[in-house]
Amino acid sequence: MPxxxxxxxxxxxxxxxxxxxxxxxxxxxxxREVRWRPFLLGVAFKTTGGSPLPSIPVKGPYHMRDxxxxxxxxxxxxxxxxxxxxxxxxxxxxxxxxxxxxxxxxKDLARALxxxxxxxxxxxxxxxxxxxxxxxxxxxxxxxxxxxxxQATKDRTxxxxxxxxxxxxxxxxxxxxxxxxFWGSDRLDQIEKxxxxxxx
Amino acid sequence: MPxxxxxxxxxxxxxxxxxxxxxxxxxxxxxREVRWRPFLLGVAFKTTGGSPLPSIPVKGPYHMRDxxxxxxxxxxxxxxxxxxxxxxxxxxxxxxxxxxxxxxxxKDLARALxxxxxxxxxxxxxxxxxxxxxxxxxxxxxxxxxxxxxQATKDRTxxxxxxxxxxxxxxxxxxxxxxxxFWGSDRLDQIEKxxxxxxx
Numbered sequence: 274m275p276x277x278x279x280x281x282x283x284x285x286x287x288x289x290x291x292x293x294x295x296x297x298x299x300x301x302x303x304x305r306e307v308r309w310r311p312f313l314l315g316v317a318f319k320t321t322g323g324s325p326l327p328s329i330p331v332k333g334p335y336h337m338r339d340x341x342x343x344x345x346x347x348x349x350x351x352x353x354x355x356x357x358x359x360x361x362x363x364x365x366x367x368x369x370x371x372x373x374x375x376x377x378x379x380k381d382l383a384r385a386l387x388x389x390x391x392x393x394x395x396x397x398x399x400x401x402x403x404x405x406x407x408x409x410x411x412x413x414x415x416x417x418x419x420x421x422x423x424q425a426t427k428d429r430t431x432x433x434x435x436x437x438x439x440x441x442x443x444x445x446x447x448x449x450x451x452x453x454x455f456w457g458s459d460r461l462d463q464i465e466k467x468x469x470x471x472x473x
Numbered sequence: 474m475p476x477x478x479x480x481x482x483x484x485x486x487x488x489x490x491x492x493x494x495x496x497x498x499x500x501x502x503x504x505r506e507v508r509w510r511p512f513l514l515g516v517a518f519k520t521t522g523g524s525p526l527p528s529i530p531v532k533g534p535y536h537m538r539d540x541x542x543x544x545x546x547x548x549x550x551x552x553x554x555x556x557x558x559x560x561x562x563x564x565x566x567x568x569x570x571x572x573x574x575x576x577x578x579x580k581d582l583a584r585a586l587x588x589x590x591x592x593x594x595x596x597x598x599x600x601x602x603x604x605x606x607x608x609x610x611x612x613x614x615x616x617x618x619x620x621x622x623x624q625a626t627k628d629r630t631x632x633x634x635x636x637x638x639x640x641x642x643x644x645x646x647x648x649x650x651x652x653x654x655f656w657g658s659d660r661l662d663q664i665e666k667x668x669x670x671x672x673x
Contacts, residue, residue: 321531324522331521331643335656345673346663443531456535459659463546473545 277306278468279449281437283314284361284368284397286445287340287351290387291458294349296448299461303468305450309380311365312437314445321443325358343458350392359390359398362430363421367403369429370420371412378410385410477506478668479649481637483514484561484568484597486645487540487551490587491658494549496648499661503668505650509580511565512637514645521643525558543658550592559590559598562630563621567603569629570620571612578610585610 278300282289293309300307318324326336337353344351364386372379389395389406397403400421407417420426441447441454448455448464453472455464467473478500482489493509500507518524526536537553544551564586572579589595589606597603600621607617620626641647641654648655648664653672655664667673 317531321529322524323532329521331517331641332523335641335643335654338654339656342663342673346666441531441535443535454535454538456539457659459657462662463542466546473542 275305276451277308278464279310279440280307281310281312281440281442281445281447281449283445284311284364284383284386284390285358286314287344287353287391288458289445290351290391291343291347291349292446292448292461293384293387295347295458295461296446296464299465300468302465305468309368309383310433310437311361311368311383312434312442312445313362313365315360316434317438317443320438323443327357347458350388352392352394354390354394354396356396356398359396361398363400363403364397365434366421366426366430367407367417369433370417370423370426371407373426373429382407382410475505476651477508478664479510479640480507481510481512481640481642481645481647481649483645484511484564484583484586484590485558486514487544487553487591488658489645490551490591491543491547491549492646492648492661493584493587495547495658495661496646496664499665500668502665505668509568509583510633510637511561511568511583512634512642512645513562513565515560516634517638517643520638523643527557547658550588552592552594554590554594554596556596556598559596561598563600563603564597565634566621566626566630567607567617569633570617570623570626571607573626573629582607582610 278296280292280296282293297307327333340353341351368379368383371382385406386397386403389402390397395402397406404414404417408414440449444456446458450464450467453467478496480492480496482493497507527533540553541551568579568583571582585606586597586603589602590597595602597606604614604617608614640649644656646658650664650667653667
């Protein structure tokens with residue numbers, strides 16, 4: 274069994290969201306599983322000096338346009354959120370809390386959180402909105418609230434974010450195949466060829 | 474006759490170089506000419522706060538790897554230059570000096586300058602190396618030296634750089650089709666579809 278593909282992403286990243294629609298079927302075509310590993314881009318920016326796109330003159334407005342265009346190009350439903358970007362730490366904690374119990378359901382939760390934010394315009398920086406998304410998937414709100422506030426969940430999240438950054442994740446999505454890193458939803462074509470050929 | 478595609482690039486940009494190999498045949502498939510418009514990324518960075526890739530922690534080393542990988546993926550000959558990045562103002566002036574006399578030959582010169590830097594490892598930030606590349610294309614060295622030092626050439630170059638930045642060029646390549654901007658050699662797929670369909 275070949276190693277899984279590591280898919281690092283931030284819940285506030287449109288390009289991460291686009292890749293989330295494509296990466297599993299792409300990997301499956303080459304017999305690979307995908308390990309979803311949300312992290313916090315804001316923490317990575319402390320190392321690289323990066324900034325959220327909307328704060329960057331000229332480049333920011335370009336990307337607002339590119340996000341809409343790329344969503345249509347890729348055939349991914351997208352409505353640019355009214356609040357953007359957002360702090361995604363509670364979404365991240367909910368993911369890792371559930372991941373510790375059921376990795377498959379955690380992936381379903383990640384998809385639901387992304388759809389809430391990038392399709393239904395739900396501000397998933399608010400804890401109660403994260404709890405609501407979990408509730409729709411059948412989880413008990415009080416369990417979710419306790420789970421994401423738990424010190425063990427915070428520690429796990431911190432460890433995962435540190436690990437993502439140590440691996441080199443400076444942007445979202447950041448996808449690693451057998452040690453080879455690919456940044457951006459615009460590297461899916463190279464990823465497909467890399468998986469098909471073993472690299473070049 | 475539809476409008477030409479505007480291809481903005483910096484002579485020191487590997488991704489601009491990659492696009493230079495692809496953009497003319499791509500546009501020609503859709504009945505379009507391409508207007509090559511070199512500019513100076515360093516001037517654009519003053520507006521956007523951008524930095525040359527090698528100076529950015531974590532992201533810089535990623536891109537050094539991505540450049541080599543992308544060159545092979547696209548089938549473009551590439552040797553990462555020993556000095557990178559470089560000031561490309563003399564290359565830019567040589568281009569616009571020749572462009573004022575013969576636009577078609579100016580495009581040939583741009584290709585030759587790119588090949589000198591990204592294949593033959595010639596440091597085209599040095600005026601004499603720019604003159605040598607021109608000489609290989611049959612121009613007289615003394616005419617080139619006079620032409621690129623001429624105030625009219627400097628003025629034309631400055632006007633073109635200002636115009637590129639006013640259009641929104643914050644990176645290289647920056648390609649504009651009927652007012653729609655595309656940044657990066659990784660947008661060539663969207664450019665192809667945009668030209669084929671008229672946009673979406």
